[in-house]
Amino acid sequence: MTRLSVNVNKVAVLRNSRGGREPDVLAAARACLDAGAHGITVHPRPDRRHIVAEDLPGLAALCAEYHVELNIEGNPFAPPRPGYPGLLALCEQVRPAQVTLVPDADGQLTSDHGFAFDGDTTALAEQVAAFAGLGCRVSLFVDPGVRDLERAAALGAHRVEIYTGPYAEAFATGDAATALQACADTARRARAAGLGVNAGHDLSQANLGAFLAAVPEVLEVSIGHALVGEALHAGLAATVRGYLGILARA
Template sequence: MTALSVNLNKIAVLRNSRGGGEPDVLRAGAACLDAGAHGLTVHPRPDARHIRRDDVHALGALCRARGVEFNVEGNPFAPPRPGYPGLLALCEAVRPAQVTLVPDGDGQLTSDHGFDFARDGAALRPLVAAFKALGCRVSVFVDVGDPAVTQAAAVGADRVELYTGPYAEAFAAGQPEVALRAAAETAQQAQSAGLQVNAGHDLSQANLAAFLANVPKVAEVSIGHALIGEALYAGLDATVQSYCRIIAAASARAS
């Protein structure tokens, strides 16, 4: 069955906007797991605009204690600086189950493109090996429709994460068919190279079922922005449970 990993970045954004410790990121993570989420995701950025280094350590300990997956996202090329030790050093300290490599620039508002393997492949290969040496499964962020998606296997990755932002836009416009076909084709190409497939960005209760019905064997979805926004109306527990029901229904139809 597809796993649901809840991204907690937006909880940290709200906390940091006021200062102090509320809302509590650790408490929110525990609430998501209590509601049935299969794991937690964070994307600490070098400027600590949302998730901070101390959050990563605390959430890593929570996931270890619960026996669930912790997924840490980040740009492996971003250099260390005060308050941010670099992605590799952070993962060395926390040892997440999965690290998702994303080609974000420092000032980028949100992840919006995958790796260019022709440009970045040689530099990625030793970094992927370093993360795997820590015991982390490695996923790399890729664009749907990238003809070089199979190169993720060549750099040593275990999985790819499909960037689903364009699909979400197409779904909202009422024309998801082309985007769904492209996502399915990219997933199949990756799987043919021995890679598992994750997906994330702008997935929501509205568009998730159609995505899972059309894209084969998605191992994990990472959902944050929409889920946290929906939880403002329905509550965190009810919202996570709703996502779990969507995923369970999609898995039942696929079996």
């Protein structure tokens, strides 16, 4: 069954908008795990607008307590600065099971594109090796339809995460066939190259089932924005269980 990693960034956004400790990110993550989630995802950014470095030790300890995986996302090329020591330093501190490398710029609202492998990938290969050297599984964020996935495998990556934002947009308009085909083809080529396949971005209870039906053998989905939004109405535990039901039926 595809595994669900809950991204708790949006809980941290609410907390940071007011200051203080509420809503408590650890409490929210624990509620998700109590409801059956298979892991926790975070994306600490240099501007500290949601998950911050200080959150990571507690989240790592929580995931260890529940015997689930912590997935840390981020741009490996973002330079250190006050309050943000850099992605590699953060992973050295807490040793997540998985790190997902994302080529987003400083201050970018959300991740909206993946890596390409048709140019010089020397620097990326060095980053992949550094994170793998920490014992982390390394996943690379990619666009549906990306070329040269064999080169991604040659870099030493273990998985790719397919960017599902375009699929979610197409699904909302009622015409997702082309976007689904691009995702399915990317997943097929990734597996042929020896890579595992994850997926994430704007997946929701409305569109997840159709995605998994068309793109089989996805190992993990990371879902945060829609899940937290749905939980405002239904509650966090009930929303996590709703996603788990979709995964079980897929």
